[in-house]
Every structure is written in structure tokens, then in C-alpha cells.
Amino acid sequence: MSVIGFVGLPGSGKSEAAAVAEDWDIPVVTMGDVIRAECRDRGLDPATEHGRVAQALREENGPAAIAERSLPLIESELEASDTVVVDGIRSDVEVDRFEEAFGDQFRLVCIEAPFEVRKERLDLRGRDAGDEEGGESLEDRDQRELDFGMGAAMERADLTVENTASLEAFRERITEILTEGSR
Secondary structure, three states: OEEEEEEOOOOOOHHHHHHHHHHOOOOEEEHHHHHHHHHHHOOOOHHHHHHHHHHHHHHHHOOOHHHHHHHHHHHHHHOOOOEEEEEEEOOHHHHHHHHHHHHHHEEEEEEEOOHHHHHHHHHHHOOOOOHHHOOOOHHHHHHHHHHHOHHHHHHOOOEEEEOOOOHHHHHHHHHHHHHHHOO
């Protein structure tokens, strides 16, 4: 059994790493999906309320709330798969919770890329609309994530991947990590 968590600032490559896992038929539990579901349950638009609901969940249920809601999903996937990827870890408290649940079978991978590279990627995806269109700027998103404790989580990573080369090189490196994790 292996649980591999991805952590990194917006636009660093977490979603692409998760896509590599899916290409290898490795189940992915996306913590953001937990937040999007909660947005819908509250009658809110996940596209505009994601950050606010993430913060509210943590305030209402403690800093490990999203990890707690993700655990049953991870455990369910582990019933049929030796390896599961967790996409979107945001804090050291969440890392603590996953380490508590999975022990040495949990590995944390930090994905990093410079601000300008991340901004360009998000602009291409239409994910950094900026305040003028009602969205959050990348600077604000980074700060929100860091306020959750992401910096501390990133520092605890077992492995760091610099995502500054080609997409092909990044996908190859993630494949190596995933195949090592499934052994």
C-alpha cells in the first residue's frame, strides 16, 4: 500500500501530476473536490466561492477538516488499488493527519515552479482572472494557501520536483515517482 500526496502552490503542476497517475490507472482523490462538493451543498458557486468555503470548513471543523473528509475516499480506493494519489494537500496539519492514518506508507511530494511560470500557466488555463473580474489574483491565492499552512507542508515533503522543464520531462519524473511508490 502506498499513498502519495502532492503539495504545491497554484499552477505548480499538481493537476498534471494527478493526470499522470490517472494515465497509469492509479486512483486520485482530489481534496479540492471535497470543497467543491461542500460549495454545491451550501448552494454556492465553486468557481467563485472555493477559497471562502475551504476557509469556512477549516474554521467550523478544525484545520484537518478537508483531510478528514478525504480519508474515507482514500481508504475506499485502497480497497482496490495498491497506490492512491492525494491531490491538493494544503497544510502541515493535513500532512499530520495523513501520516497518522497511513504511517510510513504515506509520501509527500512537493511540486515547485517560479511565480511567473505558474502565472503564465494559470493565465493559459483561465484560472487567474484577477480581482477586476471577481476572481482572486495569483498573489492572493498564494497568500491564502500559505495562510492555511502550505509552506510548512511543502517544507516537510519527502521529495521535491522542480517543474520548470518541458511537460514531457515533468510527466516522466512523476511517472518514476508513481512507479517507485507502487512497489
